[in-house]
Amino acid sequence: MSIDTAPRRTSRGPVLRAERALAPDLTRGAMLLIIALANVAGVVFAGEPGLDATPVGLDRGLNFLLFELVHARGYPVFAVMFGYGLVQLARRQDAAGATPRQVRSVLLRRNLWLVAFGFAHAALLYYGDFLGAYGIVGVVMTVLLLRRGEKLHRIVLVLWALMAVEVLILGAIVASSMAGSGGSAPLPAGHVDSLAASDYLASIADRLGEWPTHTLTVVPFIVIAWLGMWAARRRVLEELTRHRALLRWTAALGLGIATAGGLPAALVSAGWLHVDEPTANLILMLHGASGMFAGPGYAALFGLVALRVTRPGPVVGALSALGQRSLSGYLFQSVAWLLLLAPFTLALGQRLGNPTVAGVLIAVTIWLVSVLIASLLHRRGQAGPAEVVLRRLTYGPRT
Numbered sequence: 424m425s426i427d428t429a430p431r432r433t434s435r436g437p438v439l440r441a442e443r444a445l446a447p448d449l450t451r452g453a454m455l456l457i458i459a460l461a462n463v464a465g466v467v468f469a470g471e472p473g474l475d476a477t478p479v480g481l482d483r484g485l486n487f488l489l490f491e492l493v494h495a496r497g498y499p500v501f502a503v504m505f506g507y508g509l510v511q512l513a514r515r516q517d518a519a520g521a522t523p524r525q526v527r528s529v530l531l532r533r534n535l536w537l538v539a540f541g542f543a544h545a546a547l548l549y550y551g552d553f554l555g556a557y558g559i560v561g562v563v564m565t566v567l568l569l570r571r572g573e574k575l576h577r578i579v580l581v582l583w584a585l586m587a588v589e590v591l592i593l594g595a596i597v598a599s600s601m602a603g604s605g606g607s608a609p610l611p612a613g614h615v616d617s618l619a620a621s622d623y624l625a626s627i628a629d630r631l632g633e634w635p636t637h638t639l640t641v642v643p644f645i646v647i648a649w650l651g652m653w654a655a656r657r658r659v660l661e662e663l664t665r666h667r668a669l670l671r672w673t674a675a676l677g678l679g680i681a682t683a684g685g686l687p688a689a690l691v692s693a694g695w696l697h698v699d700e701p702t703a704n705l706i707l708m709l710h711g712a713s714g715m716f717a718g719p720g721y722a723a724l725f726g727l728v729a730l731r732v733t734r735p736g737p738v739v740g741a742l743s744a745l746g747q748r749s750l751s752g753y754l755f756q757s758v759a760w761l762l763l764l765a766p767f768t769l770a771l772g773q774r775l776g777n778p779t780v781a782g783v784l785i786a787v788t789i790w791l792v793s794v795l796i797a798s799l800l801h802r803r804g805q806a807g808p809a810e811v812v813l814r815r816l817t818y819g820p821r822t
Contacts, residue, residue, distance in 0.1 A: 444660060444661045445729045445732065445735065445739075445743060446661070446663060446725060446726045446729035446730075447504055447507060447508065447511075447660050447746065448743040448744075448746030448747050449728065449729050449739060449742055449743050449746055450500065450504060450721065450725040450726070451501070451504055451745070451746035451749040452741075452742035452743055452745035452746030452747075452749065452752075452794070452797070453742050453746075454497055454500045454501065454721060454725075455745060455746075455749060455752050455753065455756070455790060455793065456786070456787070456790045457492070457493050457497035457500070457721075458497045458501070458753065458756070459756050459786040459787070459790045460493045460497075460782075460783065460786045460787075461473070461489075461493045461494055461497050462549070462551060462756065462757075462760065463760060463772075463782040463783070463785060463786040463789075464489060464493075464494070464779070464783075464786075465618065466549075466618055466760045466764045467772035467773075467778045467779070467781070467782040468612070468778065469614060469618035469619040470612040470613060470614055470618075471551070471612060471613050471615055472490075472495070472610075472612055473489075473494075474486065474610060475779050476610075476612070477694075478692070478693060478694055481777075481779075482777065482779045482780070483693040483695065484693065485780065485783060486692040486693045487690070487692065487693040487695070489689075489692070490610075490688045490689040490692045491682060491689040492682075494685075494688075494710070494714070495685075495710060495711050495714030495715075495717075496681055496685070496714045496717035496721070497717075498553060498644070499644065499647050499714060499715045499716075499717055499718025499719075500718050500721045500722055501553070501749075502644045502648045502651065502718055503647055503648065503651035503718040503719055503722045504651060505557050505560070505648050506564065506648030506649055506650065506651025506652040506653075506654075506655065507651040507652065507654055507655040507660065507722075508651075508655075509530065509561060509565070509569070509648075509651075509652060509655070510569070510651075510652050510655035510656055511655055512529070512530065512533075513526050513569060523570065527565055527566075527569075529817060530565040530569070531565055531566075532816070532817050533561070533813070533817040534558040534559075534561030534562045534565065535558060535562065536558070536813060536816045537554050537555070537557050537561060538554075538559060539558075540554045540558075540750075540809075540813065541553070541554030541555025541558060541634075541638065542555060542634065545630050545634035545637075546627055546631055546634070547627070548754070548757035548758060548760075549630075549757040549761070550615060550617045550618070550630045550633040550634060550637060551615075551637060552634060552637070552638070554750075554753075555634065555638045556638045556641045556642050556644070559638070559642055560642060560644065560645045560648055563645060564645065564648060564649070564652065568649065568652060569652075573656075576649075576652070577653075579649040579650050579652075579653050580650075582646055582649075583646075583650060586646075586712070586715065586716075587680065587716070589712060590680060590684055590709070590712050590713050590716070593708060593709045594683070594684060594713075596705060597687055597702070597706055597709050600698075600701065600702040600705055601687065601696075601702055601706075604697075604698040604699045604702040605697075605699060606697065606698060606699035606700070607698075608698060608702075608703040609691070609692075609703065610688060610691055610692055610703055610706065610707050611703060611704055611707055615633065616629040616633070617629035617633055618765075619766060620765075620766065620767070622767045623765075623767055626765070626767075644715075647715055647718050650718070651722075654719075654722075659726070660722070660726050660729075663727075663729060663730040664730065666726075667727075667730065669723075670723040670726045670727050671723075671727065673719050673720065673722075674720055674721075674723035674727060676716070676720070677716045677718070677719045677720020677723060678716075678717060678720035678721065678724065679720075680713050680716040680720075681713050681714055681715075681716045681717035681720055683713065684710060684712065684714070684716075685710050685713055687706040687709060687710070688707060688709070737798075740798070740801070741794050741795070741797065741801075742794065744797040744798045744800070744801035745793055745794050745797035745798075747797070747801070747806075747807075747810075748797045748800065748807030748810055750807060750810055750813065751797075751807025751808055751809040751810060752793045752797065754809050755789070755793050755796075756790075756793070759789045763785060763789075764782075764785070771785060
C-alpha cells in the first residue's frame, strides 16, 4: 500500500495586515465621506438625488459642491475598488497554493454572503444598498472574467473609450439645448417612500419593495468594477512608482470629465442656471454619465497621495484604518441615518432649521466618528464587526 505524501492544497484565510497596500485602504477610508454626504442628502430630502429645489444663501453653494463632487461620484470609486479587491483576494489564495476551484469557491461564497448582507441592510436600515449589487457583480465577475486572458480584459478599455465619446456627445447636446432654453425647471429627483415613512415597520415594507429595483438598476456598474479588475491585474495601486504616469493621466482625465460633466447640474441645483424641463432632464443624464469617470479619477488621485507618503502619519493612518473596515463604516452610517434623520426618530435634518446644512454637518460628524473608531480598533489589532462576520462566513471559524 502506498502513502500519498503530496501536500494537500487548501484555501487560506483573509488578508493579513502586513499584506495590505496603502492606496486602496486610503481611498476607501477617504471616500466614505463622499458616500456619507451623498446618502445623507437623500435621506434628509427623501429623494434621489437629495436636493433642495429652492436653495437660498449658503444652500446654493452646498448644492453646487454636492452635485459637482459628490452625487453619482462616490459609488463609482467603490465599484473600482471592488473589482480591484476581487483580484487581490484571488491572488492571495493562489499564492497560498489553493486550486482554481478552491479560489472560485471562496469568492462565490463571499459574494453570495454580500447579497445576503445587502438584503438585511436594505430591509433594516437603508434602501440605497449597494452590497447586494456588489455580490451579484462579484459572482458574475468570478465566473466569467477572473480567469480570462489579457485579450478579453482589454475590452473594458474600449468600453470606457466609448463611454467617453458618449459623454462628449451628450455634453454637446446639453450645450445646444441650454443655448435655446428658457424657464426655471429644477433637476428631476425621484421620491423615496421609505425615507418619508411615518414609522419603522412601514419603512421596512417600503424598503423591501425598493431594494430589488434599486439593486437591478445599479448592477450595470460591472463595467466600472471590471476596470478595477484590469488595474489590479497590473498592480496599479500597489506598484505606484511604476504607474505614476498612468495615475496622473487617469486622475486628470477622470476628474476632469466628471467635474466638467457635472457643472451644468451643479449650476442648476444652485439656482445659478435656469433651463426648461427637457434640458434639466438631459443635464441630469450628463451628470450621471460623467460621474462614472470619478471612479478611476478619485482612485488614481489617492494613489498619487499614497505615493508621496513615506511613513503614514496619524491622519493617513486613521483614514487607512477606516478603509480596512469600510464595510463596517458603511453600515455604521446607515444606522446613524436611521437614528438621527428618519421622520419617526430624531428627524434632525428638519428640526435643525436648514436641512442641507444640517445634513452636511451630520454626515461629516458621523464620518469623523467612524474614522476615530476605526483608528482605535486598528491600535487594538481588531477588525471591524461587519468584517469579522463576513470573514467567518466566508472562511469558516478558523479566522
